Amino acid sequence: MVLIFRSHFAFSRNPRITNQGKNVSIPYGFTSTLIKILEKEKPTHIAVVFDTTGPTQRHLIFPDYKGHRDNAPEELDTAIPDVDQILGAFNIPVYRLGGYEADDLIGTIAIEAEKETFETYLVTTDKDFAQLVTDTTYLYRLSSRSDAEEIMGVEQIKEKWKIQRPEQVIDILSLWGDSSDNIPGVTGIGEKTAQKLLAQFDNLENLLKNTDQLKGKQRENLENESGVAKLSKQLATIDCEVPFEFNFEDMRRRSPDITRLNDIFIEFEFNQLGKRVFGDLFDQQKDAAKAELLQTINDIEVNYQLAETADERSNLINLLSQQSAFCFDCETTSLDKKNAQLVGLAFSFDAQTGFFVPLPIDRYECKSVLDEFQTLFEDTGIEKVGQNLKYDLTVLRWYGIEAKGPFFDTMIA
Template sequence: MNKVFFLDAYALIFRAYYAFIKNPRINSKGVNTSAIFGFMNSLLDVIQKEKPTHLAIAFDSSAKTFRHDMFPAYKATREATPEDIRKSIPYIKQIIEALEIPMFEVPGYEADDVIGTLAKDFARRDYMVFMMTPDKDYCQLVDTNIFMYKPSRSGSDVEIWGIPEVQRSFEVQFPAQVIDVLGLWGDASDNIPGAPGIGEKTAKKLIKEFGSIESLLQQT
């Protein structure tokens, strides 16, 4: 079976940058190359170890997304991207182009929208799909042929999450219910408020009992 990897560029770039925050990689010209170094290590590592038959990388667009139209305060509390990361992006894209790896960046959409669409499409065509990211939002996409590939960090091993891992982590029957859990729980990093008074534990408990937000509302 063909094996395709889709990489969430910014999730991996930020992860790489902050992994070296206490000991940044500075080149002879005084440029902080932590993001470049860490991202390329992750990319080359997955190519060498996993030997994917297909691979592509998705970037977030700088344009506002449909989520901003629905909720103007979306990500409003996030700090500005560190200057060292912003300066690293063109170099990272140049290296990806030199390696002839396809890149996707769609105005109005985020990398996870692009990867989610591609993952479902390739899975329908019987590919084994791996979404390389540490972002828990991707758990809702996990399916029989779709896995989360969480890169190693600080000496830890790579984690591959399939349906059983998502079921255990979110206490759900199937991955699509992660949408309901996160809907109740909210996401402080994206400035998305959850239901008042409901945190992670209660959100999991309610979806475990009622199955969905719709069912919860109908029965309470």
């Protein structure tokens, strides 16, 4: 999930919106990072793991776990299915399991991968993954602000955390806490103090057995908050024994579904990524796809009718009177409502359906035809819809028609 949130924040000020109004910021950021990893690292096996929306085992033992975080952005509701769709086109398996965090599934996979002698890279921005680093498992740590990455092995973790072995990261977090996950830690103990205590006592359990060697407030806090420290360690420990099915053959890297991926890139307007993956061919396919979407009036089935005679107008009025709403437009000779002359009325109440009533040039004859529509326009049980209704209502008023609401003006909606 860290890549999902990383992509969200990367485009939060300048989101990527398609011409159809779809926000594709998260899918774009995620896909860009994925392609970079595939091109640069050329993995033989790959899988993606996501969190689920429900509570996890950690929430059961500590309800305030991650409780300080803001609600997930609304765009995640549509972004994650889009990312799933993209990963499906790349033929990359996705794992998620209710009641467990993605961290736990990743830890379980990493332990099994080590048994199979794989060289494993955990792609993340989370520091707590450092506890999983071994001689064959590395932290592929992405920067939260750039595309740079840092590959960290055992020695790099030991140096960064000032510890003797990577699993002591859990003990550091149990004492220091982790504000990002709302893991409490022990009052008054920060990172450096936790490092000094572990250098002396090796792990949390041994430290708590020997608090008599400490002094003052530090001893008092550790003894009074020993339960909190143990809870914090439980929360910080990645569960590497999650009961879920997976196999490494499913993770073997396969060629993407070119047609499916190309269609997604065109739909999401991933133009730069499309050129990067498909080359100049993508532009040709994109243009062809656009051409298929372009339509003229000849491509659309419509029902446009002319109501010219008295009987045709009567039938139209009867039809409009049965509607809960209709839209109308005054066709005139000028945009100046005081000098405009009516030449016709247009009506519609359904998609691809329209009626046009031509009006006589002679003002007296024109008003005579308009009078037939007076009852319709004065009917308060029918909503009148239009664009810039103020203009149309004024023109009608000049011809003696006082239309009554309710009104809906699309220009100010």
